[in-house]
Amino acid sequence: MSGSLVLIDSETVSGAVASVTLGGANWDSSYDVYKVVVNNLECDTDTKSVSFRFLDSSNATINTGYSVAFVTMKANATFSDDYGVLTHAPFTDANIGTGTGEQANGILYIFSANNESEYTHYTQEISYFNNSGVLTGNQGGGNQTSAEVTKGVSIFMSGGNIDKGDFKLFGYKK
Numbered sequence: 001m002s003g004s005l006v007l008i009d010s011e012t013v014s015g016a017v018a019s020v021t022l023g024g025a026n027w028d029s030s031y032d033v034y035k036v037v038v039n040n041l042e043c044d045t046d047t048k049s050v051s052f053r054f055l056d057s058s059n060a061t062i063n064t065g066y067s068v069a070f071v072t073m074k075a076n077a078t079f080s081d082d083y084g085v086l087t088h089a090p091f092t093d094a095n096i097g098t099g100t101g102e103q104a105n106g107i108l109y110i111f112s113a114n115n116e117s118e119y120t121h122y123t124q125e126i127s128y129f130n131n132s133g134v135l136t137g138n139q140g141g142g143n144q145t146s147a148e149v150t151k152g153v154s155i156f157m158s159g160g161n162i163d164k165g166d167f168k169l170f171g172y173k174k
Contacts, residue, residue: 004172004173005035005170005171005172005173006028006031006170006171006172006173007168007169007170008022008023008026008027008028008034008169008170008171009022009023009024009026009027009152009168009169010022010166010167010168010169011166011167012165012166012167013162013163013164013165013166013167014164015163016044016160016161016162016163017161017162018156018157018161018162019154019155019156019162020154020155020156020162020165020167021055021059021152021153021154021155022036022152022153022155022167022168022169023055023151023152023153023169024055024059024151024152025059026152026169027055027151027152028171029113029114029149029151030171031114031171031172031173032111032112032114032172033109033110033111033171033172034109034110034113034169034170034171034172035107035108035109035110035169035170035171035172036052036107036108036109036110036153036167036168036169036170037106037107037166037167037168037170038050038091038104038105038106038107038108038126038155038165038166038167039105039165039166039167040103040105040164040165040166041096041103041104041105041155041162041164041165041167042096042098042102042103042162042163042164042165043096043097043098043157043160043161043162043163044098044160044161044162044163045097045098045157045159045160045161046097046098046099046131047095047096047097047131048095048096048097048157048158048159048160049090049091049092049093049095049096049157049158050090050091050092050096050104050155050156050157050158051088051089051090051091051155051156051157051158052088052089052091052108052153052154052155052156053066053088053089053153053154053156054110054113054120054144054150054151054152054153054154055150055151055152055153055154056148056149056150056151057148057149057150057151059151059152061154062144062146062148062150063087063088064087064145065085065144065145065146066085066086066087066088066089066142066143066144066145067084067085067142067143067144067145068082068083068084068085068086068089068090068140068141068142069081069082069083069140069141069142070082070083070090070124070138070139070140070141070142071138071139071140072093072136072137072138073136073137073138073139074134074135074136075134075135075136076132076134077134080093082140085145088156089122089124089142090138091104091106091108091124091126091138091155092104092126092128092136092138093136093138095130095131095132096128096129096130096131097131099131099133101129101133102128102129102130102131103128103129103164103165104126104127104128105126105127105128106124106125106126106127106128106138107124107125107126108122108123108124108153109122109123109124110122110150110153113149113150113151114149115147115149116147116148116149117147118147119143119144119145119146119147120143120144120148120150121141121142121143121144122141122142122143123140123141124138124139124140124141125137125138125139126138126139152169153169155167
């Protein structure tokens with residue numbers, strides 16, 4: 001993927017919000033590959049996970065049909081594999097919260113979002129300190145199990161709110 005990244009949308013959170021939406025009305029369909037960057041995400045409720053959902057062509061979240069698979073790597077234990085078909089795509093496996101240093105950082109690549117005859121699919125690379133102070137990472141990916149145009153992502157917590165973070169959506173220039 002030669003070329004450069006073009007910033008499409010961004011949001012900086014400094015107080016409690018239920019979700020962060022990137023794309024939607026700001027979506028630019030002229031790219032084949034998109035990159036979402038999440039930095040310093042913190043939440044206001046203990047032991048919660050971070051997830052995302054794609055937005056459909058009317059900018060509403062798609063609440064079903066995420067085929068996911070990822071490996072969770074922990075600094076203090078062996079890895080674990082997770083997979084399934086869910087109502088969302090997990091960004092973290094769980095357990096970030098309100099303690100000092102508990103935050104998530106990650107990159108999400110989105111493919112085939114603008115093609116109504118293909119599944120939108122993604123890869124992810126996430127690292128975070130969990131509620132036990134253990135450095136944890138997730139590597140994996142998945143797809144939305146219906147072929148439709150998607151126009152962005154909504155990032156949210158399994159409970160509580162996103163309290164802090166920087167969120168950016170880029171398109172890869174052709």
